[in-house]
Amino acid sequence: MSLTNASPLDAAQAAKSASHILATLPASARNDALTAIHTGLAAARDDILAANARDLELARAAAADGRLSQSLVSRLDLGKAGKWDDMLKGILDVRDLPDPVGRVTLRTRLDHGLDLERVSCPIGVLLIIFEARPEVIANIASLAVKSGNAAILKGGKESTESFVAISRAISAALETTRVPNGAIQLVTTRDVIPELLAQDRYIDLVIPRGSNELVRYIKSNTKIPVLGHADGICSMFLEHTADPQMAADVIVDSKTSYPAACNSLETLLVEQSALTTILPRVAEALAAKGVELRCDPKSKAALQDFNLSATIVDAVPSDYDTEFLGLTLAVKTVADLDEAVQHINAHGSKHTDAILTSSKELAEQFMSSVDAAGVYWNASTRFADGMRYGFGTEVGISTNKIHSRGPVGLEGLMIYKYKIRGAGHVTAVYGEGEGKKRFLHESVPL
Amino acid sequence: MSLTNASPLDAAQAAKSASHILATLPASARNDALTAIHTGLAAARDDILAANARDLELARAAAADGRLSQSLVSRLDLGKAGKWDDMLKGILDVRDLPDPVGRVTLRTRLDHGLDLERVSCPIGVLLIIFEARPEVIANIASLAVKSGNAAILKGGKESTESFVAISRAISAALETTRVPNGAIQLVTTRDVIPELLAQDRYIDLVIPRGSNELVRYIKSNTKIPVLGHADGICSMFLEHTADPQMAADVIVDSKTSYPAACNSLETLLVEQSALTTILPRVAEALAAKGVELRCDPKSKAALQDFNLSATIVDAVPSDYDTEFLGLTLAVKTVADLDEAVQHINAHGSKHTDAILTSSKELAEQFMSSVDAAGVYWNASTRFADGMRYGFGTEVGISTNKIHSRGPVGLEGLMIYKYKIRGAGHVTAVYGEGEGKKRFLHESVPL
Numbered sequence: 024m025s026l027t028n029a030s031p032l033d034a035a036q037a038a039k040s041a042s043h044i045l046a047t048l049p050a051s052a053r054n055d056a057l058t059a060i061h062t063g064l065a066a067a068r069d070d071i072l073a074a075n076a077r078d079l080e081l082a083r084a085a086a087a088d089g090r091l092s093q094s095l096v097s098r099l100d101l102g103k104a105g106k107w108d109d110m111l112k113g114i115l116d117v118r119d120l121p122d123p124v125g126r127v128t129l130r131t132r133l134d135h136g137l138d139l140e141r142v143s144c145p146i147g148v149l150l151i152i153f154e155a156r157p158e159v160i161a162n163i164a165s166l167a168v169k170s171g172n173a174a175i176l177k178g179g180k181e182s183t184e185s186f187v188a189i190s191r192a193i194s195a196a197l198e199t200t201r202v203p204n205g206a207i208q209l210v211t212t213r214d215v216i217p218e219l220l221a222q223d224r225y226i227d228l229v230i231p232r233g234s235n236e237l238v239r240y241i242k243s244n245t246k247i248p249v250l251g252h253a254d255g256i257c258s259m260f261l262e263h264t265a266d267p268q269m270a271a272d273v274i275v276d277s278k279t280s281y282p283a284a285c286n287s288l289e290t291l292l293v294e295q296s297a298l299t300t301i302l303p304r305v306a307e308a309l310a311a312k313g314v315e316l317r318c319d320p321k322s323k324a325a326l327q328d329f330n331l332s333a334t335i336v337d338a339v340p341s342d343y344d345t346e347f348l349g350l351t352l353a354v355k356t357v358a359d360l361d362e363a364v365q366h367i368n369a370h371g372s373k374h375t376d377a378i379l380t381s382s383k384e385l386a387e388q389f390m391s392s393v394d395a396a397g398v399y400w401n402a403s404t405r406f407a408d409g410m411r412y413g414f415g416t417e418v419g420i421s422t423n424k425i426h427s428r429g430p431v432g433l434e435g436l437m438i439y440k441y442k443i444r445g446a447g448h449v450t451a452v453y454g455e456g457e458g459k460k461r462f463l464h465e466s467v468p469l
Numbered sequence: 470m471s472l473t474n475a476s477p478l479d480a481a482q483a484a485k486s487a488s489h490i491l492a493t494l495p496a497s498a499r500n501d502a503l504t505a506i507h508t509g510l511a512a513a514r515d516d517i518l519a520a521n522a523r524d525l526e527l528a529r530a531a532a533a534d535g536r537l538s539q540s541l542v543s544r545l546d547l548g549k550a551g552k553w554d555d556m557l558k559g560i561l562d563v564r565d566l567p568d569p570v571g572r573v574t575l576r577t578r579l580d581h582g583l584d585l586e587r588v589s590c591p592i593g594v595l596l597i598i599f600e601a602r603p604e605v606i607a608n609i610a611s612l613a614v615k616s617g618n619a620a621i622l623k624g625g626k627e628s629t630e631s632f633v634a635i636s637r638a639i640s641a642a643l644e645t646t647r648v649p650n651g652a653i654q655l656v657t658t659r660d661v662i663p664e665l666l667a668q669d670r671y672i673d674l675v676i677p678r679g680s681n682e683l684v685r686y687i688k689s690n691t692k693i694p695v696l697g698h699a700d701g702i703c704s705m706f707l708e709h710t711a712d713p714q715m716a717a718d719v720i721v722d723s724k725t726s727y728p729a730a731c732n733s734l735e736t737l738l739v740e741q742s743a744l745t746t747i748l749p750r751v752a753e754a755l756a757a758k759g760v761e762l763r764c765d766p767k768s769k770a771a772l773q774d775f776n777l778s779a780t781i782v783d784a785v786p787s788d789y790d791t792e793f794l795g796l797t798l799a800v801k802t803v804a805d806l807d808e809a810v811q812h813i814n815a816h817g818s819k820h821t822d823a824i825l826t827s828s829k830e831l832a833e834q835f836m837s838s839v840d841a842a843g844v845y846w847n848a849s850t851r852f853a854d855g856m857r858y859g860f861g862t863e864v865g866i867s868t869n870k871i872h873s874r875g876p877v878g879l880e881g882l883m884i885y886k887y888k889i890r891g892a893g894h895v896t897a898v899y900g901e902g903e904g905k906k907r908f909l910h911e912s913v914p915l
Contacts, residue, residue: 043838047834131859248694
């Protein structure tokens with residue numbers, strides 16, 4: 024890893040050259056580099072935490088003056104319980120995943136002695152633009168090295184001291200490995216984002232991690248493909264055969280376990296015939312968590328006898344196109360599954376949408392009809408997460424659909440979607456701490 | 470299929486609605502629609518060929534005045550031997566391919582009763598913008614229906630009468646099927662391309678089929694992802710252990726079997742130690758086919774005793790960044806494989822590049838190091854084609870690299886490349902006619 028004051032053009036060219044070497048390294052060389060990064064960061068713990076403390080001090084002062092949000096200060100803190108250890112463990116988790124490079128996914132004999140293979144290979148050079156959280160640098164560096172991609176990292180200025188300390192440790196560690204120095208670069212010069220976004224000749228993919236505004240700005244200002252999503256407007260359809268307690272549990276988890284997350288619930292679509300049978304219990308559970316409900320007239324009427332007036336507000340049309348990122352939920356009545364699907368396909372953000380029902384048939388119909396990267400049955404939208412999916416970690420969640428290379432026939436016209444079939448599972452019960460459930464992450468034969 | 474004078478916005482909205490229905494139809498319904506299209510076109514043969522004759526008459530007049538190229542007139546002619554039958558056969562070939570929708574490509578048990586699946590599904594709405602060839606409409610409609618994608622087609626104005634006749638037949642055929650009318654739309658109003666390119670809310674993917682200028686214009690004028698390639702600068706590296714006769718055969722096929730194609734050879738990189746041993750035989754074979762060689766000083770010197778002066782021109786630097794699309798080949802001397810790879814990665818278009826060598830080790834190194842959608846060993850670059858790959862047909866050849874959706878971990882950072890291992894195979898010997906070789910297209914266990 025190099026900490027560079029090079030121009031964006033020079034950084035991008037160096038990354039491209041490094042990517043060509045990285046793409047040919049065997050898995051053992053890439054894994055050795057991850058071991059070295061882990062060892063190097065562990066040894067530099069005190070230096071890095073001291074640098075992080077200096078960032079935090081400035082950030083706290085800025086927050087006291089109202090120039091910075093308290094939540095940003097909180098995301099900045101590498102000393103928070105478990106954060107440092109999780110960061111280090113993540114590096115080894117990624118190292119121990121199967122090698123994604125060189126997988127043969129199609130093999131066709133075209134003629135005697137003439138064989139065609141489709142083989143996985145790295146994309147090339149990634150540009151990752153992110154805001155505060157300093158541990159992201161270790162996640163991204165791990166995924167990039169393991170997958171044989173070079174990466175240029177541009178972090179938010181609030182974390183500069185932390186980034187520099189981490190990057191020094193990673194750089195020293197990589198010196199002892201076969202991964203070239205230019206493969207992971209940290210750009211710290213100011214105001215370089217527009218210039219980086221212009222390097223479409225050398226950079227293959229931009230991955231923004233941050234606010235919707237950051238993502239939108241990037242999408243509108245580069246010819247390079249952007250992987251990610253701007254909005255996360257996730258919807259849940261409450262069908263009348265849903266189990267009421269399961270519905271309350273799943274909806275509460277989807278809305279309240281981390282309201283600022285992109286996979287949190289923003290819109291609840293209630294089947295007309297569930298308005299009086301299931302919605303009240305759900306609404307009471309949400310109210311107990313302090314959630315404000317923005318209701319259409321029918322759902323408001325269904326709740327009028329339940330002493331919930333303090334938490335109910337009349338919905339306006341824009342509520343159904345809003346990512347609240349807080350304890351607010353838009354509620355709308357729909358006649359049936361078809362209307363729910365139409366609403367989601369028109370107003371959703373193609374991120375993650377779910378159905379609560381006891382009917383397998385309706386669940387399958389919902390999952391086929393909704394156009395989204397994740398479509399779930401009886402499970403919380405918050406399962407949309409690389410760690411929860413068993414991917415070790417993630418570089419981001421993509422609502423992109425395009426994925427083809429070489430001659431494109433039928434297969435190149437396809438993309439995948441993720442389906443989950445649960446029984447009321449919620450995310451909040453999973454974790455590493457005491458009393459928490461662990462994921463199985465078992466592979467199941469296709 | 471509807472033949473529409475609707476506004477681009479209305480057409481895009483109708484296609485999006487249709488795509489949501491199409492995505493849920495079973496394979497049998499999509500296959501029945503393809504059978505109906507085949508039957509309908511066969512029955513309308515005389516009408517369509519008469520319409521095509523009217524297009525041809527206008528085009529020939531325009532060509533006589535110099536307002537249109539002769540090659541465009543030739544591409545327009547549906548009556549050319551075999552073209553009509555190939556078009557009809559292509560529809561049934563696509564119908565008979567395995568269903569690409571609903572394939573499970575990952576299945577993970579996250580917890581007891583909580584299973585994750587990754588399933589293939591259609592992209593949504595495709596916009597295909599193409600120039601003359603009227604048979605493309607049948608290819609595209611077949612691939613779209615089979616893959617469950619809606620499609621908006623905008624053809625070149627020279628083929629208007631043919632398109633209208635074909636689209637009427639397809640439209641009548643689809644009336645009897647479960648595929649909704651808006652699923653395939655032909656837009657015939659003029660000057661609608663900029664407005665169509667602005668419908669990024671409804672259109673998921675643009676596929677331009679035509680000149681480099683058309684593709685570049687589209688890439689610079691839309692936020693919708695574009696599938697395809699602008700340039701096709703394919704290179705071949707002639708290593709000194711290559712078999713000289715094989716080298717001559719493969720290079721002649723790559724350069725001359727269809728010089729205007731994107732998968733034709735544009736640059737020949739000659740290893741220094743092959744200059745006097747192999748290059749002369751290759752150059753003589755190319756000269757016999759009328760190919761002009763744009764040589765660097767070393768390759769020119771190597772050929773000076775071979776009476777080739779009429780076909781040799783001094784290369785200028787821009788020749789190594791040019792898609793000649795005709796009987797011209799840039800020739801450059803390189804020290805070794807590393808220099809060849811560096812040249813290709815810097816000057817190629819990431820389409821298809823090949824090595825001629827008898828060393829398996831060097832071939833594998835080349836195929837790992839070159840960043841392109843196709844990397845071949847001892848085979849013609851012209852194998853880069855959907856039909857030749859066994860895909861039935863193709864919507865285009867993509868040099869895109871991006872393909873991810875949902876939480877993106879390692880696998881989402883990968884893309885595939887196509888490798889071919891041959892023994893001097895050339896494309897010109899394959900075909901449907903008498904004396905031609907047939908492809909085997911056998912599936913081989915991974």
